[in-house]
Amino acid sequence: MSEDHLDIFMHVPKTGGTTLSAIFRKQYKPIEIFDHDSFQYKVMKMDQLKAEEKRNIKAVAGHYFYGIHQKFSPRPFNYFTMLRDPVDRVISSYYFLKDYPGYEMVKDxxxxxxxxxxxxxxxxxxxxxxxxxxxxxxxxxxxxxKTFTVVGVTELFNETLFCLKKEYSWGDIHYTRKNITKNRLAKEEVPLDLINLIRKYNALDLELYDYAKKLLYEKLQSLTVDEQKQLEKFKLEQSALN
Incomplete structure (x- = not known):
């Protein structure tokens, strides 16, 4: 990627993004990446950035809606993201938010x-x-x-990470998982009628998730034989770490 481009990680909540964000941050100096937790807080703080501070920023990560690049206009930009099976994501989000400050309404x-x-x-x-x-x-x-450099899925985290390393020429991408929701029901333990309810309320996300998998599979199929071997080696190394 060109050094002039702004690299944007659109972090969708409960998709493995905290782990990915930690890897992403390792690729930049602290003053080169803008990364906070709250969308509203981030936009407010971003508007307060001085022109020189904005010029130093090479990457943005967080729970942003598409369009955050406009805050840095007219700089060229590229996005990447990670999506997750909507049923798993909603279940994980529920158990995570039950104990998260500011979401007391979910507790009961x-x-x-x-x-x-x-x-x-x-x-x-x-x-x-x-x-x-x-x-x-x-x-x-x-x-x-379609315009994103890489569209990954949580269920193929290592494959996604390998594609990101290839596209962005990242350094070390080995990791340990972060921000895992504990004390939650597995998808298999949730009653079928409730699974179907989640599907009903996330019909568009299900369609988008299938589309994201298609895009990722196309990218994986374009790997050379040598790159496929590198990917398998990386997956074996990661399985030993996690």
Whole structure:
């Protein structure tokens, strides 16, 4: 990638993004990357950045909606992201937010109530990728994903990471998993009617997730024989670490 480009990691909550963000940060000096937790807080602080500070920034990471590159206009930019099976993502999000400060409303919710009325429980991935904070637009989301340098999926984390290393010429990408939601039901333990309810409220995310897998598989199929061997070696090394 050109040094002039702004590298943007769109971190979708509960997709393995905290682990990926830690790897991403290792590739830059502290003053070169803008990374905070809250979307509203980040936008406010970004607007306060001085021109010189913005020029020093080479990368952005966080829970941003597509379009955050406009804060750095007219600089060229590229995005990458990680999506996750929507059912797994919603279940993980529910158990994570139950104990997360600022989300007290979730504490007394059942999983079913969270799916119907909870924050971040309905087509969040489509909302983020299409760039709308109100109405999820699946076609716009797909159109945006086509322009992303890498579109990964949590279930193929190592494969995604290998593609990112190749595209961005990253250094060390070995990792230990971070921010894993503990004390949660596995997908297999959730009643089928509740699984179907999650699917109903995340129909667009399911479609977008399938599209993301298609894009990733196409990229993996384009790897050379030597790169495929490197990928298998990396996966074996990671299995020993985690």
């Amino acid at each position: 919710m059942t999983l079913e109530e969270f799916v119907v009325n909870g924050p971040e429980a309905s087509n969040l991935q489509t909302l983020l990728v299409c760039g709308s904070q109100k109405i999820p637009d699946i076609e716009k989301a797909k159109e945006n994903l």
